Structures are given as structure tokens and as C-alpha cells.
Amino acid sequence: MIPVVVSDTGPLISFEKIEGGFALVRRMVGVVLVPPQVYMELSAGLPLGTAYSDHFGLSGLLRVVEAPVPPEATRGLDDGERHAIALALSQDVPLLIEERQGREVALELGLHVSGAVGLILAAWQDRRILQDEAESALRDLFRAGRINRGLLDLALARILGH
Template structure:
């Protein structure tokens, strides 16, 4: 079981690569708060219709509402429910980007990967030829923040440093 928070779904949709999630993980489980954030907050946003119709996305209710309430003391609703969902379902992986959410998930023993890690995995599996255009799309179209140091480290890990030594 792989659980996702909103950020990976929304940001991949913004760059037109939501297809990477089912290609990598077959099925993604999301809790109701993530479904709401990805389809209802901005119903015409990129990916909203895809998420509503996707057979590869399963929405799963959270039984332990007290756990969600406890997590809400530190996190937003989507992060809290995604972590609770991952714990309840004994997920093998949680897709989450926000530092605070990742720290809480790690503290609770969950394995996590962020959007950048998803892109690196997609490159290793041959689903994308280059990461650089996707990173640029995330920064420019999705407003995804990443430090220059992380950007450079990702390009090194993806063996794309030689493609263009400088960003445009």
C-alpha cells in the first residue's frame, strides 16, 4: 500500500505527469482530506478531474480519528490524515513533501518519499528521459520550492549534470 498526501498529486498534475504515479505504484491510497484538497478546493485545477475519475486512486476513511486530531496539532488536515492512513494501513510508503510532515512520519516509523524522489525513481525506471525539464516545470508552473542545492543534487543523482551545466 502506498499513501499520498496532496502535494505530489497536485504538483505532478501541474506539470502534466500525474501518469507517473500509477506507472510506479499501480494504486495510490488517499484519505478524505487529500481527496478534498486535490479535487474540491480548486475543482478546475490541473489534475482535479483526473483524480476524481482515476481508478488507480482509492480513497480510504481513517478509523482512528483521535490519531488524526493529535496529528492536527502539528500538521494540516491532509498531512495528518495521510500519516494516519499510512499507519492504519501499514503502508510500505508515504508520498509527502512538507518537511514537518516528513519529520512526523519518520518519527512514527513510516517510510517516506517526496516528489523529487518520485521523479528520480521514474528516471531510474526509464519512465522519463530527463528530470531537468520536470524540475523546471515544478518551479515555474507549479510554484514548487526547492533550494538550488537540492536542484543540483538531484541533477547529479540523475546523471544530468553534463546536459547543461547552467540552469536557464
């Protein structure tokens, strides 16, 4: 299990789309830190006054933590990405991020990055989730438009041994 990660908005939205997605996250990660900017992005699609963590039952899993000033290298990324990268750097923990440009910047800054698919594959390899759970989660991501057919096929080939 990964004790602590920082997440940008995208991976958490991906886990929303997986049936039982946050239950899977609880088996993979101890705590998910998000900066306030990411939390606001996540809450934007909910009814007024609804807290994201309450809506999805994430008490004890999701923590909002203020991020330091983002590094200059993050200029050009959206506010949530910039602050998620800054928080991951300050905490020295892996970053969950799915947007290509944000991933590239995070890697250049020395962060370990993953997205929902990478986290699912790592959990399957570590035997934290079963093969059928991993396969189902990946198919849910594809059906929800969160991953393309090529990534689905690559990930399924890995877990199905093809």
C-alpha cells in the same frame, strides 16, 4: 513499481504541475490512497461539483479510503497530513508528503516517506521513466514553484551523473 502508497495533498498538486505528471505516476505506482480530508483539499480549487479524480482522469489510480483516528504525535499538523499519516500507518505502506514538519513526524512514527522528487528519482533509477522524462518533470516542478533551485540542482546532478 510501488503497489500502493498513501498521499498527502502536496505531492499530488506537484504532479498536477508536471506535463503528463499523472501518466508518470501511473508508471511508478499501482494505487494512490488518500483520506477524505486530502481529497477535499484537492477538490477545493476545482469548479463546484467537479470531482478531482474525474478532472484529472485518475480513475483506477486514486482511491479515497477512510483513515483511522490520527495518532497523538500528529497533533499540530493540518487535518490532511494527520489523516494521511494515520492511513499510511494503518495500511503499512509508504507515504508521499512534502511538508517538512509532516515528514519529520511520519519518519518518527516509522513510515517510509517520499515526495514528488523522490518518486521521480526512484522511477528513473528503476528505469520506469527515461532520463529526459525525469529531467523535464523536475524542471516543471521548479518552474511551478514546487521545488527550489537547490533541490532542482541536486536532483538533476543525480540523474545527469554530475
